[in-house]
Amino acid sequence: MQDYFQKAELNLKKIWGFDGFRPGQDEVVHSVFDGEDTLVLFPTGGGKSLCYQVPATVFEGMTLVISPLVALMQDQVQQLKAKGISATFINSTIPSYEVEQRLVNARNGMYKLLYCAPERLKTNLWEAELPRLNIDLVAIDEAHCISEWGHDFRPSYRDIRESLESIADQTRWIALTATATPEVQKDIVDSLGFEDANVISRGFSRPNLKWWVVKSPNKKQKLEESVKKGAQKGDGLIYGGTRKNCELLAERFSCMGIKTEAYHAGVESEERKAIQQRWISGETPLVSATNAFGMGIDKPNCRYVIHEEMPYSLEAYYQEAGRAGRDGEESFPILLYRESDYHKADERIDQGYPTLDELDHVYQVLCDSFHLAVGSQMEESMSFDIEQIKKRGKVKYGKARAAMRLLDQFDVIAMQEEVKPAVSVQFTLSQNAMKTFREKCKNDEKAEFTDKLERMFGSLAFKEMVQLDEEYVLDKLGIRRNVLVKALNVLMQNDQVLVFEMHKQRSLVKVLEARSKKLPMTKKEVESHRNNLFRKLEHMHGYILTVRCREVYLRNYFGDTGAEPCGHCDNCLKTTASEEVSPTDEEIKAVYDELESEERTVSQLCSSTGQSKRKVQQALQFLIREDKVTTIPSKPGYYCLL
Structure with a gap:
């Protein structure tokens, strides 16, 4: 296996240009080559993909990557192809005939990596082809999707092991995630049948991040103060919730002299890419965005991330806030909060x-x-x-x-x-007739253009419409969109050798x-699933209300129980007087005892126990974390025993 690892290091340098693996990555790659069932817990941006992509270049057979993210699947395949690594994907967005062709290609050893959506494993076509595929490694990305306690549960993920049972003992397994609580980790291991899992974690400590919660009824003022302070440190990102709010924030801060652009699903795809690039390069120092922003974006020197709205889960918050300070330098994740935010959520x-x-x-x-x-x-x-x-x-x-x-x-x-956006083309002539058309064509440019089209869209386009990404077509042909449309119109209307359609960005x-x-x-x-959302919201609320170290709270949530106070979050920097707010064991028991008789609100518990609102809230959050108390979805604001 040492030969495998040496070859992996050579490929890492040759293909990706890295001198060596990051801490943790080398341990994972060794584990994979040793044939251990491996669970990888790396934070966002921690280099999870390389943990299976590099071994895939070493193995003789193919690596099967299970992923629920269609866009990310396509981007990774595109990036691998650009590096000269043969890869493809199959999911519900491509026609059945194309899925069939790609599986035939996989059977013939044409790919090093095959990305696959989990629901595809249940199809008759997959079941028929599986015994003929030479799969050396199964990599399950976003593995938290396996668990109903995870923040993005997908039932088809629970069937992965069963769907691959016929090869389960003949291949290697690796599961990867950025966010998994202890119960989610256990669920992943149990569902995948990992008997002696090698769990490799880089931990959830981000010592360079200064976790901060600003509680105020006037969030507008606090936001402006935070951005002014943050702008002195460097570039930043605001998660603004709605599209409209992101637009308003971009306008407000641009007027204040801080160039800001709004990023959300209402902005055209190409413009969103341009906004990302301007932010990454530093041309635009601040972006106000919905939570659609961030996937696959690597900006090492983002100095602050502000959440103007309360996220619904700690998993989402940790991932989004964690986009700050990826270069290891001091950075500030800031959450603005007013009391009504929790009730609104x-x-x-x-x-x-x-x-x-x-x-x-x-x-x-x-x-x-x-x-x-x-x-x-x-x-x-x-x-x-x-x-x-x-x-x-x-x-x-x-x-x-x-x-x-x-x-x-x-x-x-x-x-x-x-x-x-995409282009669909179908030739209306036979292949022989098209060849004759080109030979008789007096316009050499037109003949060359149709030849390129035929090569690009393939022989299937003589039978039916074949669709390709517009960006890919324009790049291959080396022309602009309006030139392509004009040329295709001539071939359709004047020469009648094809029909075509231009597809705008769509869902x-x-x-x-x-x-x-x-x-x-x-x-x-x-x-x-609904009750799980409420449960996660309670943990998020607990993070906001806690008077103890925020980093400890986050790390404990993700199972890092040995965490020590960071010394630099807002709570750690407050005077020790704030510790007096924490309820004693007797005060927590008093709240628990009150809930034994009937469900209560915070104000009712304050009246019956004689404790302050702050102490009651802290006691409830402790009891929720201990799985002794829960909220009542049908009666917002009420708490009861589990």
């Missing part, structure tokens, strides 16, 4: 989360919009507009969007938002199974 989950009946209604409306009969199955993904679902089903926009996301999460549908969706009369989800599944 609690209410949003309560009112925005669809019931089983509402989910079923959206599912049926979606199927109707695609003219999908009961028992029929979709062959390919199709464009959809959430506004159409809203109008057709008479559903509020927020509820329709939440329902679509939940249906996607539970693998009822596969949704891909903001798909890149795609596919109903994964044959349409059923009733939504294939149970009330228990729906309510369990």
